[in-house]
Amino acid sequence: MKLVYNVLLLSVQAGTTFVVLLGVYLLLALLDYRGGLDGLIGLVAFQPLMGALLSLATISLCVLVGLPLRLAAFGRWWRQRTFLALGGAAASVALLVLSLFMQGGTVPATFTEPSVLVLAGCGWFLLAFCLLHVFPPDTLLHRVGLFRTRYSK
DSSP states (O other): HHHHHHHHHHHHHHHHHHHHHHHHHHHHHTTTTOOSSSHHHIIIIIIIHHHHHHHHHHHHHHHHHHHHGSSHHHHHHHOOOOOHHHHHEEEEEEEHHHHHTTTTTTTOOOTSOOOOOOOOHHHHHHHHHHHTTTTOHHHHHHHOOHHHHHOOO
């Protein structure tokens, strides 16, 4: 039953992360839109596909990097500190917002400058990692019932 619990938890975390990353990608693509018919076709037809592929690749990489968080010793330490994942997600949103205002104070910044790409990329991967590895606190699981103690130990 522990395997079922872990697979179900990973599926929920990956699905949530996919939806959030796709939304962030499409929002950034919309903010980077410059006008024109060719840009509109690219925005409507190709950007959602690229966003889905990039989100899946990012999730795959973050699952591989975060495997130690799903193991026993370090995983227990990480699960007891949910605020780290939530704080990392908040910091990643701040990095993404900061990347929009990076080009000398003009709004919006273009995503062709290296400094903007570094900030946006760091925010993107930090958001994916933190959302993919946020676990419900033990106090919440105990209030819900014995779900955690029955299926996860």
